Amino acid sequence: MKKILSIFSIALLCSCGNKDAGSTTVVDAAKDKAAEMSNGAANATAPAAESDFKKYDIKSGIVTFETKMEMSGIKINKKTVVYFDNYGIKECEETYGVANGKETLEKRNFVKDGFRYSCSPEYGNGAKTKAMGYGVAARFNMKEAESLKDSQFKKLADETICGKTCNGFSMVTPSGKIIMYGWSGITMKTMVGEQTEKNKNEVIAIKIEENVVIPADKFEVPKDCKMTDM
16 A cells, blocks of 8 residues: 555656557556555455445546656657546546657557456557456545555645646655645546656646546457457
């Protein structure tokens, strides 16, 4: 538990490249750990019944995020879209690379029928594993973050993101400082490390759609992706 946000910090500071979708990158591992902290990871213990579980406070939604990473003059821009239904029991997360005004689908991770699918259209492969919990994205959980010892937890002033009043907190881990803001269980903004002119790491929601119909194809393996059962 103490290492969860520390791992998350390391991940966001590292490169996302990995040609084998069956192997977990540091970014994927960090998301799993952060989600586990809030009962969202694939390896979390499942609730007794679906009706007992609500990852988010709204039934369905589509949240679009913009990722900006800049390290020593190297800039990485990405777009992430999270789709969820049944209060987060069904969830898909897509990551797009952004370059020269063009978006390319790099990853699609989703949970369906008791399995977790990690797909890499970029390299045409993926992995299918047994899911014992729900969801793929990290849930915002200030109460649990506050309970972590020796984290220098500090509640921050509310911030408006996508028209929503979001609660925020900061904490210090062995890997550096992390700031998170959230609304209705949804992590709306994450900042890792000290933000300077040459070092910026920020993931922020730029659009949220509430209680919408989620496209069925978000829970399908992209064509030309060869999956491996793990």
